[in-house]
Amino acid sequence: MLRIHSLEVGPFAMNTIVAWCDETREAIWFDPGAEGDTILRWIKSNDLIVTRIVNTHGHCDHIADNGFAKAAFNVPLCIHPLDRPKLTNPVLNLSVYTGIEVVSPDADEELNEGDLLKCGNVEFKLFHVPGHSPGSLVFNADGLLIAGDTLFNESVGRTDFPDSSESDLHSAIRTKIYMLPDETKVYPGHGDPTTVGHEKRYNPYVRP
Numbered sequence: 079m080l081r082i083h084s085l086e087v088g089p090f091a092m093n094t095i096v097a098w099c100d101e102t103r104e105a106i107w108f109d110p111g112a113e114g115d116t117i118l119r120w121i122k123s124n125d126l127i128v129t130r131i132v133n134t135h136g137h138c139d140h141i142a143d144n145g146f147a148k149a150a151f152n153v154p155l156c157i158h159p160l161d162r163p164k165l166t167n168p169v170l171n172l173s174v175y176t177g178i179e180v181v182s183p184d185a186d187e188e189l190n191e192g193d194l195l196k197c198g199n200v201e202f203k204l205f206h207v208p209g210h211s212p213g214s215l216v217f218n219a220d221g222l223l224i225a226g227d228t229l230f231n232e233s234v235g236r237t238d239f240p241d242s243s244e245s246d247l248h249s250a251i252r253t254k255i256y257m258l259p260d261e262t263k264v265y266p267g268h269g270d271p272t273t274v275g276h277e278k279r280y281n282p283y284v285r286p
């Protein structure tokens with residue numbers, strides 16, 4: 079069974095997520111964005127074996143501690159090909175506008191819609207949900223969804239960046255996320271968890 083530890087970190091209040099299989103204790107660290115040392119201590123104290131570092135997308139608040147995580151675990155860093163250029167480019171990952179330029183290591187593996195991502199005995203299904211950024215991915219397994227900055231609790235990701243698209247985001251949410259069972263628990267990149275059913279009923283931005 080899949081377990082999730084979501085912790086809000088850094089100046090952008092980003093949720094970094096550790097997901098693990100409670101049978102094998104193999105884990106994936108999603109979005110090492112800040113406070114990597116805190117997460118590293120938590121991972122070690124829970125005897126988890128990190129097998130991959132995965133970015134939901136390439137914005138600086140989600141990738142700033144990729145280098146720290148890679149140095150700690152020396153496992154593949156993975157992202158969708160369309161957001162891969164953001165990793166090493168402070169203009170594209172928007173950090174140039176924050177005053178602290180972020181340069182991540184380049185990716186070791188690219189992830190695409192339809193790929194299965196193993197985490198111990200659990201397999202994540204991947205969906206490409208462009209709009210907030212061109213290479214945004216969401217990850218679905220065991221009735222859970224790791225949603226990055228696509229869908230939030232009664233909100234959605236920003237689409238005012240140069241490579242964003244509001245219409246792409248809304249259609250991706252409708253055709254890929256709202257198709258999941260209502261009880262699917264959604265872990266967003268910012269803010270509190272929610273469910274697909276709650277958002278279908280109450281999200282003011284994207285109606286089913």
Ligand SMILES: [Zn+2]
Nearest residue numbers: 135137210227
């Ligand atoms: Zn973002």
Ligand SMILES: [Zn+2]
Nearest residue numbers: 092139227267
């Ligand atoms: Zn974010």
